[in-house]
Amino acid sequence: MATRSNILVCGGTGCLASESDKVIKNLELIIKARGYENEARVIRTGCFGFCEKGPIVKIEPDNVFYVMVGPKDAKDIVDEHIIKGRTVDRLLYREPKANEIINRQEDMPFYKKQLRVALRNCGLINPEDILEYIAFGGYEALGKALTSMTRDQVVDEVKRSGLRGRGGGGFPTGIKWEVTKKQDDNEKFIICNADEGDPGAFMDRSILEGDPHSVIEAMAIGGYAIGASKGIIYIRAEYPLAISRLNTALNQAREQGLLGKNIFGSDFSFDINIKYGAGAFVCGEETALINSCTGKRGEPNYKPPYPAEKGYWGHPTCVNNVETFANIPQIITRGADWFASIGTEKSKGTKVFALAGKVKNVGLVEVPMGITFREIIFDIGGGIQGGRKFKAVQTGGPSGGVITEQYLDTPIDYDSLISIGSMMGSGGMIVMDETDNMVKIAKFYLEFTMDESCGRCTPCRIGTKRMYEILDKITSGKGTMADIDALKQLAYMVKGSSLCGLGQTAPNPVISTLKHFWEEYMAFIKDVDNPRGEGRHIAKNKIKFATEK
Amino acid sequence: MTKPHEIDVYEPVEGELPKEKFDELEAFINSLESTDGALIEILHKAQNLFGYLPRDVQLFVARKLGIPGAEVFGVVSFYSYFTTEPRGKHTISVCMGTACFVRGSDKILEKLKEKLQVQVNEITEDGLFTLKDIRCVGACGLAPVIMIDDKVYGRVKEEELDGILDTYR
Structure with missing residues (x-):
């Protein structure tokens, strides 16, 4: 039944932690008490992204955006806004710089520079109602692919769009699909990697919580393209809300005949199973993930053979990340050319970043590739908290490096980030201010990779441990120049000789902090007076050798 | 791959763990279409039931699936979500x-x-x-x-x- 007003309340994990469920309950109670059930409806949506100011409440069609709404504010929203038509000014967003009230979402600096493709439905629809997804164009792409496109055309469309893997590596999605499609096997699999392990990144979780159907639809499209009739979503067991919404969505899709046999009357049949992770960062690596799906320890394998040739139970398997999938339906409906018109030459489309740390507006932002760090941190993020000075930003989580002020105007894409010593990763973006000690940050990341190293290959298992020990020695004031040399040498050794991406990237935080924050290391070192000891000389030559390969 | 064994289902020795939970776990394992690749799923269920995965539970699962106890322990110790110690309230x-x-x-x-x-x-x-x-x-x-x-x-x-x-x- 259509109502005059829709009250959208954020039901993402962040807002739920600030009692948005109570806000919903109170709104519903008061609406009922006032006899306005036919006039206003409360909808629990996915994440709006503006987590700093949560819980978020948005009134449609008035397009009014309320921030930091508490359970007690429900009365005013109903009595003033819904019944009397007056906005509740005290709940509106106040722009701190100009100190002016902004009531429309699109006028807020946090949203102005964003372009939402993967997050298009998050904060807009009720994720537990497939009809809302369909009303916003959902499953149109699947219908189009199945009824009017050949498998080759689908693969070609994705290839031409220039979409690259959003989980970190940035491998072209279309090529992955093409290789899997080419394999000669009756049974193939398509897997969604929802084992979001980067501490500080939560975009995959938000997509699954806010718009689970976009992933399901994309997996079906992918299944059709590569010739797979079975899909698997591998998700962290620590994400109970995402799991529950995903299950609801899968059941609704089956009821509507959008999963199952002969979808859209075609001869294509497809269904999806959920497999649960159990807390292992390395399972984000695709061969480790596949091992974990078969109930084993999640250790990576040597590649080749690639999963596209020999994956799940030995069959060709295509593994894509949640955010990658969320882009697919839009690419099919709006076309590769539209998608390729966004972004930079080699990195097309948008990227979702989890902006966190010492920035004023913490939250989830989706921006076109090619935007600069300065725009994200200072325009969208509102600058540094407490008026302190910016020091660095870490991208790529434990696999990335720190980016300093001199690179703030670098346009962000896969290749530019690598060239400045970091990487895209899954999109965590942690901002640090002048009070953060970078050696301790490097130690923090090493502690993480040391814990998460699966132990399969020696360089990573022992190397990360030794590096952590050295960093611990340095930060406790007992380090010497010889330790710095050993640390450097180990860093390049682990990077060059580890089996999988975890080990190959684990030293990045150390390498980049050594490069940009040498003086902070030196501040911990006792024999600063003798910076050019013999050890340093030897290490230098070794490093040269390691980087030349 | 391994299939559930019909033979000698492991009887817990220490007797501290409730039998009805073992029964429930057994019923869950029997209800699976196939136990191929289901070890992690079964351990999730077991940890839900018992709150943790003591040695007896691990061995019970191993016997039911007909795989070595070491393989079960290997998986339990690999993933941080699984715990072999009881939890507080x-x-x-x-x-x-x-x-x-x-x-x-x-x-x-x-x-x-x-x-x-x-x-x-x-x-x-x-x-x-x-x-x-x-x-x-x-x-x-x-x-x-x-x-x-x-x-x-x-x-x-x-x-x-x-x-x-x-x-x-």
Whole structure:
């Protein structure tokens, strides 16, 4: 039944932690008490992204955006806004710089520079109602692919769009699909990697919580393209809300005949199973993930053979990340050319970043590739908290490096980030201010990779441990120049000789902090007076050798 | 691949673990279409039932699936979600994700260790709390975050900890 007003309340994990469920309950109670059930409806949506100011409440069609709404504010929203038509000014967003009230979402600096493709439905629809997804164009792409496109055309469309893997590596999605499609096997699999392990990144979780159907639809499209009739979503067991919404969505899709046999009357049949992770960062690596799906320890394998040739139970398997999938339906409906018109030459489309740390507006932002760090941190993020000075930003989580002020105007894409010593990763973006000690940050990341190293290959298992020990020695004031040399040498050794991406990237935080924050290391070192000891000389030559390969 | 064995289902020795939970676990394993690749799923179920995965439970699963106990233990010890120690009545998880770390969650963790007189993954003397550090709750906007059971507490300050803990005492 259509109502005059829709009250959208954020039901993402962040807002739920600030009692948005109570806000919903109170709104519903008061609406009922006032006899306005036919006039206003409360909808629990996915994440709006503006987590700093949560819980978020948005009134449609008035397009009014309320921030930091508490359970007690429900009365005013109903009595003033819904019944009397007056906005509740005290709940509106106040722009701190100009100190002016902004009531429309699109006028807020946090949203102005964003372009939402993967997050298009998050904060807009009720994720537990497939009809809302369909009303916003959902499953149109699947219908189009199945009824009017050949498998080759689908693969070609994705290839031409220039979409690259959003989980970190940035491998072209279309090529992955093409290789899997080419394999000669009756049974193939398509897997969604929802084992979001980067501490500080939560975009995959938000997509699954806010718009689970976009992933399901994309997996079906992918299944059709590569010739797979079975899909698997591998998700962290620590994400109970995402799991529950995903299950609801899968059941609704089956009821509507959008999963199952002969979808859209075609001869294509497809269904999806959920497999649960159990807390292992390395399972984000695709061969480790596949091992974990078969109930084993999640250790990576040597590649080749690639999963596209020999994956799940030995069959060709295509593994894509949640955010990658969320882009697919839009690419099919709006076309590769539209998608390729966004972004930079080699990195097309948008990227979702989890902006966190010492920035004023913490939250989830989706921006076109090619935007600069300065725009994200200072325009969208509102600058540094407490008026302190910016020091660095870490991208790529434990696999990335720190980016300093001199690179703030670098346009962000896969290749530019690598060239400045970091990487895209899954999109965590942690901002640090002048009070953060970078050696301790490097130690923090090493502690993480040391814990998460699966132990399969020696360089990573022992190397990360030794590096952590050295960093611990340095930060406790007992380090010497010889330790710095050993640390450097180990860093390049682990990077060059580890089996999988975890080990190959684990030293990045150390390498980049050594490069940009040498003086902070030196501040911990006792024999600063003798910076050019013999050890340093030897290490230098070794490093040269390691980087030349 | 392995199939469920019909032979000698393992009988728990110590007898401390409730038999009806073993029965429920057995019924769950029997209800699976195939046990191929289902070990992690079964262990999730077992941990749900028992709260943790003691040796007897691991061996029970191994016998049911007809695989070596070492293989089960290998999986249990690999994944951080699985625990072989009993938990306290409430689990306190301190988020040690990067966003929380740069906003001081390490200090919160230290303070909790001091207040509860335990180390990480240990249970308090009164059996009320287990202290854990976890990676990321995904509520980075509220950093630093702690979770007690399923309830998330955001923007936690050291001086608020006593008040929060008291609500569980």
